[in-house]
Amino acid sequence: MTQPSKSELTLDKIVSLAKRRGFAFQSSEIYGGLNGCWDYGPLGVELLRNVKDEWWKTMTLRENIEGIDASILMHPRVWEASGHVENFTDPMIDCRQCKARYRLDTLSDEISVKKIWEAVEKVQSSNGTGIVEEWRKTSPALASLDKKQPEDVIRTEFAGTLERFPVLVLPELSCPNCGNKATFTEARKFNLMFKTFVGPVEDSSAAVYLRPETAQGIYVNYQNVVASSRQKLPFGIAQIGKAFRNEINTKNWLFRTREFEQMEMQFFVKPGTDDDWFEKWRHERIEWFTNLGINKDKLHFHRHEKDKLAHYAKDAYDIEYQFPFGWGEIEGIHNRTNYDLTRHQEFSGKSMEYFDDASKEKYIPYIIETSAGASRSFMAFLVDAYAEEDTGKEIRSVLKFHPRLAPIKVAVLPLVNRETMPEIARNIFDDLRKRFRAFYDDAGSIGRRYRRQDEAGTPFCVTVDSQTLQDQTVTVRDRDSMKQERVGSAKISEYLENKLKRQNE
């Protein structure tokens, strides 16, 4: 059996299959779709649920992790404390010539002091319109044209000028990348958080945001959980929920969307033990994916370089999956230090300290974050499961999901619609469907029906044949090997339970 190389696998193929079989549809499709929004269909919702269930059980079926489900709307101050208000609203500009993109607030770092003075002199000599006057008031060091000012003062003031009066200086600057002058687009302010209003009146004082990450819902509840669950450090809080980011560009199907779901576990530890816990969680998390059948070769860690770490992070690894479009992050494991809790203590005025009864110490815990994308994991499991096999006569399309992730666990098929086979199969189906997601199919040849289940990723097919009439046994056909074994029809439930059983972790 040869397998075509997976490099031939395109996203288009998966998107098409996903639509045909009911995994994912474009949102509001009959109205032309909504950019970057997708809906999960009948099979998709089962797969997604199974992914989330597996994650939830892995996390919470242990002593030291509690679950919560926080509100999507939170107090606006949360996002000031978290740094999102500041960091999510950077004005951006593009160079029309070379297409380079810059953050307005960091553009001045790439421009020499000499060039800065040149631009400032141009602005100074321009006609004294109101805006120039205003600028002179806010940037005295520049306005005085005192070139003996220390460089950092010049730079700070110039950065401020750029941010407040981009119209004034941008036409005087050259693109640091291509060197062309006056090629910048207007500064556009991106607010990456979705804004809405509490109450029916659109009053700005009632503005709130749809959470851009679920983590903050855990942090703000950390003291509540400690108090109510009697947990002691180290312990974790798990949550699955939707988050929203008003991305500039959505792309790659479910990979970058504006509405997405996260599976996050924030683990609270004593400072100093954080590195060890970080390593432990990092390895545990990648094993979660491989234990559920993801090809090891398609997974790797991507460590964030020190100078590119987020403002809160001490160390960070992404678990990346090799999608048809390249490597993409499906989970991030970050050492967030005590940044978040410290900030919330500052902004809320409430203590975030933990009192360690054993050592009589008081401290703000460090947090090891494991943040997996539910939608991205869904996509990785789907892409990874997809296989085309040459059986010699034809190409078999099959989704080789781990049985616990498979949307449909078992299909029940009468070999032919004769004698009492359909009735017996119906009875078996009626029994199984109460315990497993099951499917009954009597349409077409048996081979066709097996193929249909292959394409839906159903791991087991139970077939009633003439021998069933004699000895009450049925065949169970395995999706991947296509091999069959005979099982007593009364024992199928037990047989499936065994196949779907979780290992003790």
Added chain:
RNA sequence: GCGGGAGUAACUCAGUUGGUAGAGUCACAGCCUUCCAAGCUGUUGGUCGCGGGUUCGAGUCCCGUCUCCCGCUCCA
């Protein structure tokens, strides 16, 4: 946000210099069929992405717009 490509049935696609919209697959109803698709008969299914314009007439030409894919950029 920039550049390129695409959008016609549920899916993959055809559709000539502008002249009544097609195929295969899928699905459904039968027939056939005793273990790995595509055998037979019949049937359902199309705002040709959307909106304008040109024209006697637009899937086809023009303009705008939306959406998807690819490449840049971005991803705190």
